[in-house]
Amino acid sequence: MxxxxxxxxxxxxxxxxxxxxxxxxxxxxxxxxxxxxxxxxxxxxxxxxxxxxxxxxxxxxxxxxxxxxxxxxxxxxxxxxxxxxxxxxxxxxxxxxxxxxxxxxxxxxxxxxxxxxxxxxDDKPKSGELGVNKRVPVYMDTSHMKELRAIYKEESSKKIFDKLVFETIGKISAATKLKEIPEFAIKTFPKVKSVVDDPRISKTEADRITEIQDIVKNIDVNSQSYKDLQSAYIEDYFKEQYNPNNSDIVAFTYFKVQDVSFEFSKGFLEVIKVTGTFKCTDKDKYNCKLLPSFLKYNSTLLFTNKFGIGFSSRDNYKKFDNISLFLNASDKKYDVKDFDNINVDHKVYNSILKGNMFLKMDDLINYNFEVNRLTRDFSPKDQKVVVEGGEKVTLTKEETRKILEVEVFSDFEGFDTDAPNGLIQTELTKHFNVNTVRGDLDIPGFRGIGGLQYIEISGAITKVEEKERRFQPERVDTQLQDFNGNPVLSSQRFATPIDLISYRNWNIGTDINVLFFDNPDWKYQLHINGGLRFNRTAIQDSISSLNSSDVTAEEYSISFWNFYGEAKLHLLPEERYGFYAMWRPNYIHLASDRLDFKGPADVVTGHRRHLSNWVNEFEFKGYVDVGSNGQLFLRWRLFHEMGYSANNFNQIQLGFSFYLLGRNKMTSNNN
Incomplete structure (x- = not known):
């Protein structure tokens, strides 16, 4: 075998x-x-x-x-x-x-x-040109922006002011010349400024220094005048910072993009990772005073998406402004001079910035899609792409030879002499994107949600060999009389839905996605689908004649439909392997008057049990990427009649996939 x-x-x-x-x-x-x-x-x-x-x-x-x-x-x-x-x-x-x-x-x-x-x-039509901006705004909602400002005003800024005051007192105490008086003291304390600016010539430089030293010695940090000076300094400290208005979100700083990694799959941008830094220099200091110190000095930050982003239609690109990319991780850079403020910085980072600071897709990328005749899906082929900030890359569709992918299975059960399972079974499925929009469900265990995401057209040849190719239904011939009293032979043929499914030769149909749930962090996708199949099963029958023992063989085919719902779980640990688990409740509708659905008769009483048209179908399928030879599959399926699981059959199949129009060839997905 x-x-x-x-x-x-x-x-x-x-x-x-x-x-x-x-x-x-x-x-x-x-x-x-x-x-x-x-x-x-x-x-x-x-x-x-x-x-x-x-x-x-x-x-x-x-x-x-x-x-x-x-x-x-x-x-x-x-x-x-x-x-x-x-x-x-x-x-x-x-x-x-x-x-x-x-x-x-x-x-x-x-x-x-x-x-x-x-x-x-070999043709690979151009799908579009993907560009990444070099510098993008970082956003936050207004309430968190106000909270951020309040923390630094009430805690950090006061500490900074107090520290500067005591450092200034020390410098003034050691000063011997007016030019040694710190600018901070002149700007902050009106009395010090009045002494420095006193126009009277009679006051010597030494007298002025002594008077200033007396002023700072008598500073009372608990007095109202000191608190007023502190408040004035804080207002001046933040005067260049952005003040939140009445909008829902505000931009509070800039982010310099180093590079962006994209993973495209079936019309979706499944993963996007943005790498870059805050540049808190004199030129780029926009609201840097509201950032923790360990993020200011060339610290690398990563922003990423929560769920797959639609990338196939003009409407998807138009709605990029509604897509946010959130802070995922950062490479903190610490400096000993910022130690006094480290606790506040960590509080700000963990409670405010980490979950509420985000980029907008519309600011980050520009996708100039290519217009081709009768093209409505502008998504590129499945691939990984890395684009540096300020650069562009041309994306293409899949090669023509890779449009149709076929799965070929060999059923182990088919090697049994009395099993109807096909030795070689071939399946072809084509995926078509429909509504490539997902929203944030934000429920534990779930993340992205979408509806009517795709339609799949599929067909299968499930039996090509002659062994057990045709099903022999139960035959019941009864002699009756017609309305004229003449004898006639009534021929009835009985089968169960399981019989027709296990012997079917081919089928064709479609699956329509109803709901789609996506959680990249839990590494799964859940598909809720509905579908239908048209099926054909070959029949081996025999015809009897009235008042004769002669039997004539007859071969024909029976058509039937199955309508079903489908729940399919797809686990995606990595690109080399994965796993599917699926359940389908099938309703079987017979499209022929040559056969009736009835259970087998009891050998003693002749009673036929109640028969259900509903059939449960369970499937478990694992796959492994085996390089240039495509993907290797192992699949187990079980069909059983609802309410009577003893009427069942199963399949144990080994197979692989290949491109119908050309050989598989592994190429680099990196541009």
Whole structure:
């Protein structure tokens, strides 16, 4: 059994890796010449093979080139090297030479006309140009801004004033000249200023210094006059700072952007990380007095999003002003001279700044989306991109060859001789973004929420081999009389929904997202979907005749629909592996009058139990990225009748995914 599984997987892998070329063949002198033309690193290569002989190649370059040169090389490789026929041409080899010459001509024009197929498969349409600003405002809501100012006014600023006063007293006590009197004392204390500015010539410099020293010696820190001076200093200290107005949020400083990391996935910007610093220099000191000291000196800060951000529609880009990026971490830089204020700084950082300081997406980035014919989804391909502040990068769509991704499974249960499970099952699903908008739910365990996020169109071929391909329904033939009293044979066929599901050959349908919950911190996404499938099951039946024991075999197919809700949990620890858990309650609707849903008859009483049209479906699926060979999957599914779980069947499947239009190839996602 293991050998058969490996054979199936190797066959599918070979198929997946062979869709990157155009192929042909022709017969000459009873020999089969295989022809392959492929594009490798932008250059076309023609490969010719015969049996087990070493292949011959013709390097065509960027295009097929001149016809006569192509024909000359083709004849040389096939006629002379592969077939080993004589030159010049002899009468016995003339037919072969003519056949090779004709093939060269037809091959040249047929491949020349179809080279666009290979080129189109490599096409990566431009989706847009992403730019990152070098400097952006940092915002805070008005109430926290006022609280921040109050803390520094009532605590930090008073300490700073007191410290400056006592330092000034010490300097004045040691002063011997007026120019040694600190500017702070002249600016802050009116009496000191009046002595310095006294125009009387009779006052010597020594007299003035003595008078100033007496003034500062008699300062009473508990007096009302001292408190008034303290308040005046604080007002002057903050006079250049932004005063919150009546708006909901205010910008209170600038942030210098070093670089921004973007992770795009299925039309969403799932993760964005902004790295940068506050620059509290004389030039960029906007409200730096309201920042903790350990954030002022080239401390690196990280801002990030709370949940996925829609990035596929014009409406998404228009609403970037409503998207906030919050402080996530900081590389604190401490200086010993700020020790006296460290407790207040930590209080401000932890209680106010860390949860309430944010950037606006609209300030940070500019996405100039590319307009293409019939394009309404402007999102780039799934990738990681890093853009430095002040720089731009061009983003593209996925290559054409990667538009359709197929999953091929081999069902272990299908190797049992009496199991209907298909040995090889193929599934194709295409995802279409619809309403790529998410909001902040802000409930423990949940973060982002969205509705009608996407539609997925899917189809599956669940049985290709002949073993147990057709279901044989229960047959009940009853002889009755028609309205004229003539005998007739009433033929009834019975099955259960589980029977039709386990034997179905193919299905096609759609899933529509109803609700979507996203919590990157808990590493999960929860999808609440609704959907429907149209299904076909092959039937092996037999027809009886009235008053005859002859039975005639008959084959046909039955159609049925299943309508369902779906709850699907997706765990995303990292890009190399992940896990899905899914539950679907299916309602099965029979779209045929040749079969009825009824349970099997009791062998003693003939009673048929009540049968439910509802079927529970459970699925667990893990996947691992295996590099250039795509993704490897292991999936277990269980179907059982609601209310009677003994009527069930399960699948244990191993499979992998590949691109239907071309081979998988791992490339760097970093720009």
């Amino acid at each position: 293991k050998i058969r599984i490996l054979f199936i997987l190797c066959f599918a892998l070979q198929f997946a890796s062979s869709q990157n070329a155009l192929t042909d063949y022709f017969l000459v002198s009873n020999e089969r010449i295989e022809i392959t033309i492929a594009k490798d690193e932008g250059k076309y290569v023609l490969t010719l093979t015969k049996g087990g002989d070493a292949p011959k190649t013709i390097n065509l370059g960027n295009n097929v080139g001149d016809f006569f040169e192509f024909k000359k090389q083709f004849i040389q490789k096939v006629y002379t090297e592969l077939l080993n026929l004589p030159t010049p041409v002899t009468p016995s080899s003339a037919n072969a030479y003519e056949r090779v010459s004709d093939k060269a001509e037809s091959l040249y024009f047929s491949f020349a006309n179809n080279l666009r197929v290979l080129d189109n498969l």
